[in-house]
Amino acid sequence: GGDGCSATCTVEAGHVCSGATAWYGPDVCSQVYTDDQGEVVFFSTNQIRGGSVSCIIKPNSRRWLQLNQVSASVDIGQLFVYECSDAACLQASIIMVLWTSSLVAVVPPAVRTRSVGSFINLTLEMSTNVYMDMLPGYVRVRWSVAVNNTCGDSFRDPLEACDDANVMGGDGCSATCTVEAGHVCSGATAWYGPDVCSQVYTDDQGEVVFFSTNQIRGGSVSCIIKPNSRRWLQLNQVSASVDIGQLFVYECSDAACLQASIIMVLWTSSLVAVVPPAVRTRSVGSFINLTLEMSTNVYMDMLPGYVRVRWSVAVNNTCGDS
Numbered sequence: 001g002g003d004g005c006s007a008t009c010t011v012e013a014g015h016v017c018s019g020a021t022a023w024y025g026p027d028v029c030s031q032v033y034t035d036d037q038g039e040v041v042f043f044s045t046n047q048i049r050g051g052s053v054s055c056i057i058k059p060n061s062r063r064w065l066q067l068n069q070v071s072a073s074v075d076i077g078q079l080f081v082y083e084c085s086d087a088a089c090l091q092a093s094i095i096m097v098l099w100t101s102s103l104v105a106v107v108p109p110a111v112r113t114r115s116v117g118s119f120i121n122l123t124l125e126m127s128t129n130v131y132m133d134m135l136p137g138y139v140r141v142r143w144s145v146a147v148n149n150t151c152g153d154s155f156r157d158p159l160e161a162c163d164d165a166n167v168m169g170g171d172g173c174s175a176t177c178t179v180e181a182g183h184v185c186s187g188a189t190a191w192y193g194p195d196v197c198s199q200v201y202t203d204d205q206g207e208v209v210f211f212s213t214n215q216i217r218g219g220s221v222s223c224i225i226k227p228n229s230r231r232w233l234q235l236n237q238v239s240a241s242v243d244i245g246q247l248f249v250y251e252c253s254d255a256a257c258l259q260a261s262i263i264m265v266l267w268t269s270s271l272v273a274v275v276p277p278a279v280r281t282r283s284v285g286s287f288i289n290l291t292l293e294m295s296t297n298v299y300m301d302m303l304p305g306y307v308r309v310r311w312s313v314a315v316n317n318t319c320g321d322s
Contacts, residue, residue: 002030016056018088030054030089030121030218036061037144042124043137047071051126056089057143064146065113065120066155072103074137075127079103082121083113087122091210100139110154110165111144117206140314151177154193161185165194172197184224198222198257198289204229205312210292213304224257225311226287232314233288234280240271242305243295250289251281257289268292268307276295280314 001007004015005027012016012029020027033040059065067081077100082092095111102108113120124139149159152167162173162185169175172183173195179185180197188195201208204227227233235249239297245268250260262280281288292307 001177004031016088018090028054029054030056032056032058033143034060034146035056037142039140039142040122041141042139052123053126054121054123055117056084056121059145061145062117064108064112064116065118065143066146066153067120067141067143068110068153069142070098070108070140072100072102072137072139075099075101076124076137076139077127078125079139079141080121080123080125081111082123083115083118084121085115085118086149092121093118103139112155114191127143151175154188155190156188156195157190159321162197163188163193164197172199184256186258196220196222198224200224202226202228205310207308207310208290209309210307220291222289222291224252224287224289226254227313229313230285232280232284233286233311234273234278234314235288235309235311236278237310238266238271238308240268240305240307242294243267243269244305244307245271247296247307247309248289248293249279250291251283251286252289253283253286260289263288271307 001012004012005017006012015029015031016029017029019025034056040055040057042053057065070079072079079098079100080094081096081098082089083095085091095113096108098108104303110221115205120143122141146155149157151160151163152165154163154165156163156177160177161179164171164173164185166173167175169180172180174180175184183197183199184195185195187193201223208225210221240247240248241257247266247268248262249264249266250257251263252261263281264277288311290309
């Protein structure tokens with residue numbers, strides 16, 4: 001007993017079991033959580049290598065259900081997130097699949113069920129690696145029921161122009177979830193988030209500096225260069241003082257950079273010592289998105305440094321501009 005199916009093969013309180021028939025088995029039993037908010041923790045040392053463990057989150061209040069935080073301390077497998085409409089989760093659609101290796105360093109997107117009253121099944125498929133038996137660790141999932149127009153919950157509700165998962169101003173999305181001047185925000189919907197906000201530079205020339213100590217290890221930071229004058233845009237110089245990740249350079253045709261083509265990808269390790277090629281947009285009036293994907297290496301937290309990008313609008317037949 002204690003695993004959902006008792007010693008006399010009855011379903012234990014707070015569990016649901018499914019899978020077995022007279023010709024096929026066994027049953028898989030899942031614990032059912034009915035609170036409006038809480039957390040589930042799967043401990044690796046309690047699980048079977050190569051097996052799986054699952055639970056169901058089904059609050060008593062009939063509202064949207066959202067996962068606010070998913071994290072892991074070690075790499076122990078894959079976490080599958082399903083949205084279910086029936087108690088045994090036979091009618092299910094997959095919302096998200098997460099490798100626990102990425103959860104050790106990166107915060108995944110927040111997700112919300114599409115239907116009011118449906119619920120979530122979490123299934124952790126354990127790794128078959130032998131070393132997993134020696135790795136005490138966990139996967140933690142925190143959830144809550146959704147309250148519409150709650151600024152800072154990662155989801156863009158009807159009265160919000162943005163939601164970047166916090167209520168701090170100065171990062172592009174204000175404390176009241178409005179887009180701050182000189183920024184553009186994209187990424188969040190009513191079911192998925194958060195928004196990523198980028199500062200917009202409109203001068204004909206200038207420079208952007210990303211400081212490593214201000215960023216989140218394993219996260220990203222971006223900006224948009226969109227001069228008011230409708231001319232080709234060019235990057236004249238890109239440099240870095242430390243190795244902190246990868247710099248992606250996109251050419252965009254719309255404000256949120258949803259229609260984008262990649263121009264160049266640069267490893268910051270190479271930028272420390274090598275000057276990369278100069279690049280120019282292909283179309284007049286298009287603009288550039290710079291996205292710095294931060295390294296997940298632990299040592300990066302101790303490396304104060306920067307990535308610097310200088311740009312200007314193009315002037316044809318300028319000798320020496322590359």
